[in-house]
Amino acid sequence: MRTEVRIAGFGGQGVIMAGIILGKSASLFDEKNAVQTQSYGPEARGGASKCEVVISDEEINYPKLEHPDILVAMSHEALIKYIVDMKDNGILILDSRNIDESEIEDFVKEHNITVYRAPATETAINDIGLKIVANIVMVGAITKITGVISKEAAIKAVESSVPKGTEEKNLAAFEAGFNLI
């Protein structure tokens, strides 16, 4: 089965790293295939930034997304920009502190989207004391909600992707995210 995941936010939130960790988990530790691509341009320096991952049990030909099964929005601007492509019956995960849901109510109803609220930024600040790990909190939430990667694989990918010396904080952030839902 092919699953298309888009993680979007604003530049600096670490959405690219979150996507790399998903791809790494699936392809190196879950014995699946994965391709990660990302927005590359001026928007990566402030505006809406996005990272896309295709995960599949089979060989992946087309590496880009057509209609995401899973959209993770870390900012309101990114949510509004990217929700329009979502697949019917898809999963929408919101960093709820950063988002006003009133604008998307109709779309969610019409396309039968399941919405999960994971206040990753708030959790990062309150539980870990570091806003910068919000992306790893979100990886924890994505892992729990979607099951697209296994928890064991995700932990290995987090450990091997974050800067040396920060593993403990990041693993705590992952656990906090995993327990949010």
Added chain:
Amino acid sequence: MAEELFIQGNEACAKGALKAGCRFFAGYPITPSTEVAESLARELPKVGGAFVQMEDEIASAGAIIGGSWGGSKSMTATSGPGFSLMQENIGYAFISETPIVIVNVQRGSPSTGQPTMTSQSDMMQARWGSHGDYEPIVLSPSSVQELFDFTIRAFNLAEEFRTPVFIMTDEVIGHMREKIIIDDDKIEIVPRKRPEDKENYLPFKNVENGTNPMPSFGDGFNVHVTGLTHDERGYPDTNNPKTHTDFIERLCNKIINNKGKICSVKSKYCDDADIIVISYGSPVRSVGTAVEQAREEGLKAGYIKIDTPWPFPDKEVKELTKNTKSVLVAEMNLGQMFYEIDRVVDVECSLIGKIGGELHKPSEILSKIEELGGK
């Protein structure tokens, strides 16, 4: 033991270069190729190699020619605008038979065009960009693993035939991340063939297979290297028609006569296909998806993936398309390899050329297959 990594295409290219024995890189950073230079700037000093950021791409191509004659396997990486600047020195590398590897991570063109967007619009420049008759070897990868593998192969071919080799990749493959497997047991490296007999050595001899062993500067062989037409010793001999004819024919024939060793294609479902889609580089990924979907719809579609656009694999493409009814070429330009394919195949040939900076969507290719495949 095999190592597994989840990395970008450009990083895989740098890893392939190091594995192949590259110890000198000179270049000028340009999107979307910069990560190749960044990786090698970090890694080359660790293995005793050298990285130099030059003042421009003209100097970069000159520096790697010098690096190669200095005895190091050498390469540079660039994109269209830099590739244009390198053309003069590329001709010099061909006539002086200097093994070098040039990576072009293609972006929207002409001129500075679309720096962050993908394209395959430099394919004819790779074939004919420098003046004169010459036969380039060009490899086009379709995955991160292939960008690693083809980089090693590029160095091997450069050494085997003492010639420049180009890796014509594109922004999609350069920037995307996928798993690659690096298995040292399966990697073959071609070392440089060095001359032994100092007394009787002729660096540009008209040898049967066309390729002479190559000394390094400082080895004591007293080689003269020039861009002028030269005799077997390397001395200019510019007014003798026979010298020039024999020399340039040898340069071209050492590639043409070894096409069987150089050319590579892959194919699927071609035996019973009514329509065959031909592509190279990243569009192969869209074609793969589209052809599988067409088969699910009951359409007899197949595809050919060209690993080596130049020298063009005439024989392989002709053989694989001999029973089909039509051919569709998918490339990210307005028709470049299309005309070469049209020249070779016997059936009607159509083009789905895409510019603008995005990869073909599988649905676009599928619609064209349906239209041509009689649905």
